[in-house]
Amino acid sequence: MDDTIFALSSGRGRAGVAVLRVSGPAAPDALRRLTKPELPPPRHAALRVLRDPLTGETLDQALVLLFPAPRSETGEDMVELHLHGGPAVIEGVSEALAQIPGLRPAEPGEFTRRAFLNGKLDLTAVEGLADLVAAETAAQRRQALAQMDGALARLYEDWRGRLIKALALVEAGIDFADEEVPEDVVAAGRAAAAALEAEIRVHLADRHRGERLRDGVSVAILGPPNAGKSTFLNMLARRDAAIVSPEAGTTRDVIDIDIDLDGYPLRIADTAGLRATSDSIEAEGVRRANRRAESADLVVVVLDATTWPQVDSAVRQACAGNALVLLNKIDLRAPSGPLAVDGRPVQPLSLVTGEGFPAARQALAGRVRDLTDTGGAPVLTRARHRAALVSAVEALGRANSARAAELVAEDLRLAARALGRITGRIDVEDVLDVIFREFCIGK
Helix, strand or coil: CCCEEEEECCCCCCEEEEEEEEECCCHHHHHHHHHCCCCCCCCCCEEEEEECCCCCCEEEEEEEEEECCCCCCCCCCEEEEEEEECHHHHHHHHHHHHHCCCEEECCECHHHHHHHHCCCCCHHHHHHHHHHHHCCCHHHHHHHHHHHCCHHHHHHHHHHHHHHHHHHHHHHHHHCCCCCCCCCHHHHHHHHHHHHHHHHHHHHCCCCHHHHHHHCEEEEEECCCCCCHHHHHHHHHCCCCCCCCCCCCCCCCCEEEEEEECCEEEEEEECCCCCCCCCHHHHHHHHHHHHHHHHCCEEEEEEEHHHCCCCCHHHHHHCCCCCEEEEECCCCCCCCCCCEECCEEEEECCCCCCCCHHHHHHHHHHHHHHHHCCCCCCCCCCHHHHHHHHHHHHHHHHHHHCCCHHHHHHHHHHHHHHHHHHHCCCCCHHHHHHHHCCCCECC
């Protein structure tokens, strides 16, 4: 924290503008050495000529900003240099900064780590920032922004504050048992802990919606050979992601692609056709298809209208559960009878003419929204949060069943510490390196 760090915060490569940031006690002096004139007023952009402090060579004409501590992103003195985005300019200014005593290049995530250590961000906001940088869809962006804005932190800190109040009641009953303290203070503390345990359990029973949205909803496409699974994948992706051939059994392995479906992230797997086969390679493909279906959040089954209503037993099994079932090739043969498999509705479509595809796509998007929709409430986004909340719930459960007030107090303390670890108030040194490794240099 005594060092002054610098790094390129914008993307590498040619661009109209590149941003170099400097943070630490020597940041104002570094700006003075590069520009010579008086420093600009805080938080005001000023046009300056940047020169090499050793040779006096002109490096660029740039906009510079000074953010004095503590009113900066990192909580330290901070400088931003808005340069022309050519590689030679960036390299020249970076080399000039490296020559200034007390300055060094930043490690990955070091700017954000300093913001956390200086109280500018809690750990959930830090993780939200990392998710925002990595967001590829609109829904991921919205979730990351809400977390970065403190939605999770406010919820967990409210719970932690209520726990501390409950703990105070119990400890008052222990410490002042012989004085004029209401007899029911310990019972009141227990009641508060029980109510909080119930709330946290509801929060945990979220079907992993936030984690699904952050990582992408896993979708497996199954069905008999040559039913149109790869074509359906290509139409969703709007590109030729998988090989399409009239020859059955073309897909032998699982093909994974990521797509943005109406703002929601999907990780879609195209799989081998489900059928009995003596071909060892194709049999392995079928085994992998079934295994992927077992781990998927959602299964899409594509059936063949030319063989309808005959459905192989393995394919029929894939249609069970919450599968979205589609009947392709209605352009070749119009289906007859009720469109259902074991009571599960079947949506007809033709991937050649496009008939029914918009409805099938809309149905898939609806299933994805159901799996990820949070109703605007703060949601768990990381396994670290979930593990800490489980620890808190276990401690609260013990507190609610303990007979001795001293044991109740100890378990309430453990629950409060578990909640504090999520936001970074206590005992977080062991997770800091893991969290900040996710950041790029300059953030």
